[in-house]
Amino acid sequence: MKLKFLGAAGEVTGSCLLVEADGVRFLVDCGMFQGGRDAGPKNRRAYAREIGPIDFVLLTHAHIDHCGLLPRFAWPRHGAGLPAIYCTKPTADLVPVMLADSAFVQSRGAKRSARRRERPVETPLYGVDDVKRLATRLNAVPFGVEFRPHPKVAVRLHSAGHIVGAAFAEVRLTDGGRRRTLVASGDLGEDSALLVRDRSKPPAADVLVVESTYGDRNHRSLEDTEAELVEVLHDVLQQRRGNVIVPAFALGRTQEFVVLLYRLAKAGRIHVPLVFVDSPLAQQAADVTFAHLDALDEEAAEFHRAARERKLPFTLRYTESVDDSMFLNSIRSGALIIAASGMCDAGRVRHHLRHNLPRRECAVLFTGFQAARSLGRRIVDGARNVPMFGDSVPVNASVHTLGGLSAHAGQDSLMEWLRAVPRKPRAVFVNHGEPLAAHTLSARVARELKWSPTIAEAETDYEV
Ligand SMILES: [Zn+2]
Structure with a gap:
């Protein structure tokens, strides 16, 4: 199985994981980079990039840093083979709303840029028509129920306790004739979250990808x-x-x-x-x-x-x-x-x-x-x-x-989730965290669970 982190490696935005196994290629999330001056150029590069044919996309939740670059698949260059996007029902309802807002914000930014005669003038990555086209590819699936986005792949989405509809993905596939399970955490919430129902326990995984937004600290109670x-x-x-x-x-x-x-x-x-x-x-x-x-x-x-x-x-x-x-x-x-x-x-x-x-x-x-x-x-x-x-x-x-309100799990809570993984995974990747957070979590995982996590680096080919 090949993994490549196209974003959210060494940082907390731009989530996009490319997975390839036995000729099946899919993405987990396709998000925007946010915050700071370099986010704009990074998004333009990511959006224009050719990533080859994609069989399907699994979307963990509707935050823009996880879904904001999905309209790339609405472009004609991808031809008739627009990949289907699978997510939970609340996420499928939210994505068009979030992307339409993003398109609006981009067009306003472009107008401002033109007014100021900036060179080069900022142009929107996509507009509302692209969002509408993209929305036709969204497929809602229930939590916890297995579905097949491809004949060789079975997936289940489990509650991540992060925002409404947020899920982590359990993906069962064959890799060189062997059966393998990939679990990608998306964004995990605290168990005490007020808004959404509690997160589910992780299933057994051969390959595990875990977020580390707050990998270096705990929230207040x-x-x-x-x-x-x-x-x-x-x-x-x-x-x-x-x-x-x-x-x-x-x-x-x-x-x-x-x-x-x-x-x-x-x-x-x-x-x-x-x-x-x-x-x-x-x-x-x-x-x-x-x-x-x-x-x-x-x-x-x-x-x-x-x-x-x-x-x-x-x-x-x-x-x-x-x-x-x-x-x-x-x-x-x-x-x-x-x-x-x-x-x-x-x-x-x-x-x-x-x-x-x-x-x-x-x-x-x-x-x-x-x-x-x-x-x-x-x-x-x-x-x-x-x-x-x-x-x-x-x-x-x-x-x-207010330290205790985060939608992201703190370090102890991430450890608690990881400790519940039934057996030691063959490979563990820590992503979606600034470097200190990712390293701190990784060190604690190595110390307490005796796993050997890899801190995800952007644009690196991992063979697992
Ligand atoms: Zn999120």
Whole structure:
């Protein structure tokens, strides 16, 4: 079996694994690179690249860094043989929404680039028509049920506990006449996740690929995180009388954070007058998420019922138009504003940061991973000023990181999942992590499980 990591090696974005066995070639994920200046050129290179005929694609979940380059298969150069893409039902519902948003963001970026007469002018990788064509190739399969994307290959998708619909893949194939099982983790969540149902235990694998986003650290417990959130909200909203800005991924994190607010407000632990979700994409993501109650945790389902019956313990508003979003800038106190992007590199959150970062009475609350070189990382790392909209914006607001809310498993939790693998795999690869995280996890796996993991390097041919 041959493996090649076309992305998410030495970094946390661009997930795309090319697998080849007995003449069958397939991808696990086909994601975009995100964060930092070099993401654009890397995406253009990856998108234009010829990777040869692909029999099918397995998609673990709908985050853009896992599905964002799928429209490459919508291009005519791939002819009639467009590969089928297999994923769970919630993922199949989310992918067109996420890709259409990505196409929109790219076309806006291209217009801006043309206005500024940049050379070369940025061009979108794909448009909404490509997304529509691509969407016809999505095949939804249920969790845990075996299907055959190719006569020689049997696959099962298991719950990864990451976002709604997220799965890890168990792939059974023949390789040189021998039966082999490949397990690719995709993104794994914590078992205590509030939004989605718990992740499944891993099956036996000959070849195992595991993510390592938080391979070098653990999250704080949910109880500690809740206590911290209660304190920050009380301090900012009731004492300092400012606003709280929460940069969050539109898909997953935003819905999970709102469920957490519901849980705390219901218990009388917080008093939040106004909660705004300022992201049309987050609203669409919420619509799809709560249409799949069977894939959700009980508490999330309860929140959804309360919201539908207008019995939430706070006022929750989704802002659609740009005017509504701009109106939020005039609110001086009492508002909690959740907006994308999660790493502050794009999206409406940048406007809210511009208005609230210079104010001492306000706070910025980070809830997710901040990649190296992203604006979010600079704020978390204590920058006194940050560049935004051609200005230098002073950071006077307090900055907080809620450690226990990640959609990704921490180190102990990754180890717990790995420990449940029934027997020692023949080969283990650690991917989807910055170098320190991947090395730290790999060292612990070697020490405690006596496996010999390989840290995935991009563009390297592995024969296993
Ligand atoms: Zn993800």
